[in-house]
Amino acid sequence: MTQKKLTMKVAKTRIGRRSFIKSSVLSGGGMMLGFNWLMSCDMTSTQVKALPKEWFEINGFLKIGENGLVTIMSPNPEIGQNVKTSMPMLVAEELDVDWNDVLVEQAPLNTNLYKRQLAGGSQSIRQGWESLRMAGATAKAMLIQAAAETWGVPTNEIQAEKGILTHSISGKKAGFGTMAAKAAQLEVPEEVTLKNTEDFSIIGTSRKNVDGSKIVTGKPLYGLDYKQDNMLIAMIVHPPAFGMRLKSMDEKEVLSMPGIKNVFKMKTHLEDYALGAFDNDAFNEVAVVVGSSTWEVMQAKNRLKVDWELAPASLKEMDFFGRKMNVETPAGLESTEDHQKTLTTKLQQKAKVVRQDGNPDAVFKKAAKVIERSYTCPFLAHNTLEPMNFFADVTEERALLVGPIQTPEIMESSVSKRLKMPKEKIDIQMTRMGGGFGRRLYGHFLTEAAVISQEMQQPVKLIYTREDDMTQGTYRPSYSVLYRAALDENNNLIAFHVRAGGIPESPLSANRFPAGAVDHYKAEEWTQASNITVGAFRAPRSNFIAGAEQSFLDEVAEAAGKDPIDFRLELLERAQKNPVGENNDYEADRYAGVLKLVKEKSNWNEKKSDVHRGTAAYFCHNSYVANVLDIVLENGKAVVEKVYCAIDCGIVVNPDAATNLAEGGIVDGIGHAMYSAITFKDGVPEQNNFDKYRLIRHDEAPRNIEIHFVENDIHPTGLGEPPFPPIMGAMANALYRATGKRHYNQPFITDKDLIG
Amino acid sequence: MSTFTLNINGSQHEVHADPTTPLLWVLRDHLDLVGTKYGCGIAQCGACTVHLNGTAVRACQLPVASVGTSKITTIEGLSESGDHPVQKAWLAHDVPQCGYCQAGQIMSAAALLENNPNPSDEDIDAAMRGNLCRCGTYTRIKKAIKTAANS
The missing domain is CATH 3.30.365.10 (Aldehyde oxidase/xanthine dehydrogenase, molybdopterin binding domain)
Known part of the structure; x- marks a missing residue:
């Protein structure tokens, strides 16, 4: 496996250096609020009792009370991905404070202090990994400096651990709170020492959601x-x-x-x-x-x-961060019936070629076997439960x-x-x-x-009422994709063709697997304008094409007479050893790594006659996910008995919370593939509330989910989105094994003969 | 506009409201009890679940005029200090993601366990089917309900 080791130990504090300066110096857009109704209810009674008399602001990320309590600002928006806990954990790790002494506050927007205060693209932890740890490390260095000056000893003789500064030679000890006032007056150090991964004591340990007790007692938060x-x-x-x-x-x-x-x-x-x-x-x-x-x-x-x-x-005219473009909105009242015709007919027409390797057209002509399938999905509304x-x-x-x-x-x-x-x-x-x-x-x-x-x-x-929210637009686009695979007489995959498009956006990522694993490859895309507005929906594009691609590969493996996991591993081995093309945007060894892990954890080779298994794997948002999904039939009804999931997202900051997020992604993926759609008649959305728009419910969720993370020292990547897309393919493949029927059009529930 | 005296979380509250106002909005707008959430307004999501004389009901479909002297319990009144077995189990399993639906989930689960201290998986599914969780925490919720049942 490729190991991008954390070799950096001493780091210049240039990255995000402005963050390490006190917010009171740079508060700009009003960091302080007079009265905040949410904040006033923010503390539990024990926390209020323990609140310090005075806070000393060390930098824009943290302040320390004279009693040693530390408030850490969580800069990024919290949407349920748990960054309000995991981002402060990064600060606390390098500060070496006892996590029990940490209070967390949601930072307001402050472009002077913080970079990229945005929840999107599964990027919060990945982008904050350096700057948040440095915020903690610089603060710790300043506390040590303050203690060194107070005690008249060199800084390198002082240790910081769990909020206590110790000079073991003289036996002197002081809490962070004692040194906070002095530390707050010091210059920010030019460079700091960051920990090696093996020295982490907070990162990599499960910490409870910092808002947990407020959520379960109904405190105002939203x-x-x-x-x-x-x-x-x-x-x-x-x-x-x-x-x-x-x-x-x-x-x-x-x-x-x-x-x-x-x-x-x-x-x-x-x-x-x-x-x-x-x-x-x-x-x-x-x-x-x-x-x-x-x-x-x-x-x-x-x-x-x-x-x-x-x-x-x-x-x-639209302005995409300085890139101006004219965007056309057609007139007319659109209907799903017309959309479906477009989705189908466009797949039969040549589209814009965005990647071609070798000579796929010629190879398809001489292939021993050609498999061709097409897939569609509807528009989806996000339906955040808070409108x-x-x-x-x-x-x-x-x-x-x-x-x-x-x-x-x-x-x-x-x-x-x-x-x-x-x-x-x-x-x-x-x-x-x-x-x-x-x-x-x-x-x-x-x-x-x-x-x-x-x-x-x-x-x-x-x-917004629920009806306003659901009928406003900003939907996941409606997509379709056509796949063709060519096999030679030895059942080797010799050519692969993907043609994808959507209303009004394409779901294609042309440089993703199996690009790079097959000599002759062609990727085409098309789009059709619409006046129905769309927006990013958890794992944009991947949220459809992953499931379609993984369903298709399952059929190709079957046609080739190969085990579906071994078939993928064979292709990934090719992509690793002798990749085709140069722009493949995945690491084949990490991709194979999650497949091998899920194969092992699910005992894939152990076949049970009453358990019908489907597999899928995908790479998106910088992380790798593989699934095995087990269906059992009960009274003719397909029930998801268990899902095994292997994930490589680098270092896992907060394992139990990461597991929760992945479990949720799996439930969400099964739900949307199976049940959800927004359809139109003469421009009117035909679903405007949860009586008509079907979301997955308790009894439809998998009975068990088992998440396994690949252990490595790679800097953390995304987790909000990657567990969501591939499970749709695993579900389709397991349903096929259970019922003998393949599902090409989401939501699968519209196939009436499906699930009893 | 009419005046109603409501028994909420063990104390009497006087409210001046249109008789058709759903209890949900009386709780949220008139009494500042915002733990009970709005999600759909048509009793399809369960975010507004409260107890009416111990039974789980959807506050969005309960006009204030129909409450009478019934005892209402909201998430704020489920326990004195957040230590109801269901709340403790929720924290032990760190169930919430976004957390928005969880007050409703907890109220449905607490009502279930009150009437059925050892529910089967099917009992849990039946009692909880009306509570949507858009983040997909269903498997954790089931585990937490079992933990609460065993406590």
Whole structure:
């Protein structure tokens, strides 16, 4: 196995150095809040008793109380991936504090102090790995320096362990709290020593979710729970169909309803604004209802009379972080029936070739066997269980915005332009989020809340109902893919062809396996524009194509008369020893490593007549995952008895929490492959709540899940997304073994004869 | 607008609200008891589960006028200091991911165990089927319920 060892020991503190300077020096956009309703409920009673009289700020990541308690700021948004626990663990590790003495606070957006405060792409731990550890290491170095000066001894004779500084020669000891005041006055060191992996005592050990006790006792934590005095409730009414827009409304009746303060039309973005990558919004103009309480506003919103009209096609300039492009939105009321025709017919037409190795066309012609299959999937709604919402208090002097957002920095720019207010006056606070899955990368609801508050000149909380949330767009695109494989007379894979596309995006990653493992390879893609808006959905693109590819490889292995795991390992061995092409974006040995591990842990070679097993493996978001999924038939019904999962995501920071995240990804993957879809009739989403949109439920989840991590010293990579995609293929393959039927179109449940 | 006196978590609360207001919004907007969550508004997700005289009900479908003198228990009142066996089991298994559905899950599980101290897997599935977890913590929830049952 490739081992990218952590060889660095002494590290310059240049990376993220600004983070190591005190936030009070660089607080910029209002680090301190006068009164925060969430924070006021943040502490348990024992913690309140133990709170220090004074905090000494060592750097932007941490402050130490005179009693030794340490507060660590967690910089990135928490969407359930548990970074609010695991990121502070990285700081605490290098600080050498006792984890029991650590309090964690969610940092607000502060671009002066923190880099990449974003939850997306499974990148939080990977990108914070260096800077968070350095924040802890510099603070520890400053505490040691303070002790050295106080005691008149050299720094290299002082040890720090579990919050205690010790000079063993003289027998002197002091808690971090005792030295915190002095340390806070010192210069940040030029370089620090980071630990070797074998010296870790917090990283690699399971630590409980820092919000766990608040969650199980119902403390306010989420955007929807946020409240301020004098706060109004706002809701929007958006067009009922994609391809429509607001024409006029009659607000008279609704204005006289109890508790209603105002009804008006609002444009989320102004005409001259070039939408950014995360300003995604199907309905720029909506009706707004504002009132005193949620129920009153809900009643009024349902009674509001609005006329809609067909929206014309448009060509809008968009600004993707400086890259300007014109994006076409077609007119019309689209239906799933038409989408499905497109998905099928496009697969029969030549598309744009994005990678070609060798001469696949010629090799297919002389192949002994050709296997060809195609796969489709529907649009999906993210359906975070906490619907979209945001609090805004916009005055002429400043804007305070509080709520669930995965992209606070990007949205700060966007809302700054909309309010015509400099960023310095905008303060964005992140609440714990009731799910993200990519949906809260797109923060139009934050901008909408700000515009409504500006209009009302009062604090406002904007709430989307479930129906508003599910029918707003920002869906996972609808995709299709055609695969062809050529085998020679010895059942060797000699050519591979993939043609993929979607409405309106393609799911293809042309340089992924089996590219690199076969001499003759062709990858093509196509797209078709739509006025149904889409957005990143947990493991974008991979969330469809992994399952399709892994189902296809299962059929190819079967046609070749080979064991499905051995067939993949054979290809990966080729990719490792003699790779085809140069841009293959996976490491074949790590890919093979997870397959070998899951093969061993699941006792793959031990066949049981009543257990039907499917396997799959995939690489995405820098991590490798392989599954074996066992189905048993009970009264003719397929039941997932057990899932074995092997993961290589480098060093695992918090093993039990990582296991939980992987278990969730597996349940989520099975659920979406089996049950979920959003479909359209004349532009109208046919599902608008959980009575029609089916999500996986308790009794449909696997009975047992066993997660195994590859142990290595590779820097940690992503885990939020990678466990999600491949399980869809493992499920399809196990169903085939159980029922004899292959599933090509998600959700599989629409195949009526499936599962009893 | 009418005035209602509600018995919530062992004490009386006077509330001035439209009689059709679901208990969910009375708890959240009028009484600042925000542990009970909004997820769907049509009793399909279970995030708003509370106990009505010990039975798990969906607060989003319970008009305040229909509550009368029934005893309501919310997640905030399930135990004095977060030490109900179900809460302790949830912490022991570190169940939550995003955590948003968990108050509802805990209330459904607590009601189940009150009536059926040793539930089978099928009993758990039947009692918990109405509670969605979008993060997929179902297998941990089942383990936690078994731990709570054995405590």
